[in-house]
Amino acid sequence: MSEETDDAPYSGRIVGNEHRFAVRIYYEDTDAGGVVYHARYLGFFERARFDMLTRVGIDFLATLAADGSAYVVAEAELKYRAPARLGDALTVVSSVGRIRSAGVVVHQRVMRNDQVVVEGRVAVVFVGPDGRPRRQPEAWITAFEAISGGAEARR
Template identity: 45%
Template sequence: MHRFPVRVYFEDTDLSGVVYHANYLRFLERARSDLLRVIGIDQRGAHARGEGVYAIADMALRFVAPARLDDDLVVETRCLEVGGATVVMAQRILRGIDLLLEARVRAAFLTLGGRPRRQPREWVARYRDLSSAVQSA
């Protein structure tokens, strides 16, 4: 499991002082991108070489409780499934031990023209290592 810290700033909140719902998507994206960087997946390099890019194909969210200004949050990310052209991740946003949000995200690897294509083999292997570790834990 990858853990990514986030602090809530004024710009993240709405008029009521809680995190605006769309900003949770930014927190989740940052955590997923950081996970890929940590495991050695070079998204920028793949794009520059014309190999492809990830796009979110499906996302389900469950909001449990609000985050507020100056909260210290942690986004937990786990790899659940990996296929030839897709990866599914489970994510949670926590404030301490309190669950604020749960997400299930499926990302598809696409050509620069937007057509599905297989992910690089070494990426699939890294994802499988992550999902195996989750299943055995």
């Protein structure tokens, strides 16, 4: 491995129609009992979505810098299935759901081996600098369709 990539941040991987992002649970993620604090899962979901977008070629950081347009979370739904604990090695598995002209729904689950710890659905909307929804770039819609596996219909 070259020196240039040795210190590169971890960036998950695409497997079939899913993005897989590994997470280890540290003290900062847990409550006094060593169980992952419920709100931390939203942070894990966010890291995985950010990475998934980057991995499929969506350069939302350049768009944000160029004209102030960005994705924002419009809705989040989580279902807690089992506790995760200090030291656990988990995987956030993300897949594209409904693709719309101004956003996308991402289905996400946190796994410990084959056990679902948390599952959720996050709807993100592309907004302009004024905060109003706007059409996301066509190339981004195409990128979502390419990894969606023909999931839910585009609308």
